[in-house]
Amino acid sequence: MPRYWLMKSEPSTYGIDDLRARPRQTDCWDGVRNYQARNMLRDEIRPGDLAFFYHSSCAEPGIVGIMKITGAGRPDPTAFDPGDHHYDPESSPTAPRWYMVEVHLERKLKRTITLTELKRYPELSGLPLLKRGNRLSVMPVEPKHWKFILSLV
């Protein structure tokens, strides 16, 4: 059974149109620097899983698309590059600290399902995204929540 996820990105840095512009609409979801999210990227997210693409820190925060995971977790090379914004000298190829997965854009939604809208539904009360103070950039989505959100599209 595939599992479901939600992955955040700031569109001013990397939005859904950036992914759509990649060859084969496939890219590496790198730059994540949070241990809890790292553990999911490294250990839990698998090829075949599906993920919502979420735009954060922008005019209209919300879900904008659906991605499929096409590559399992592997070391994030941006951590090894001193010139990269996400460089981490504590991470090395022999002892990688940060991981990434490969994602493919399945589709961009016709409209953004905004955070404001998601908050309206009691059916989504358990969604980690809506928990107070949540700051995780990668989080699981229960199948029932996944299906409900899809019904809103």
Add this chain to the structure above:
DNA sequence: GCCAACGTTGGC
């Protein structure tokens, strides 16, 4: 191990 200081996230 505690905890204050600091940095980051992210909605508004």
Add this chain to the structure above:
DNA sequence: GCCAACGTTGGC
């Protein structure tokens, strides 16, 4: 720009 919430760091 503001600020709440959370994670990380480092002194003790």
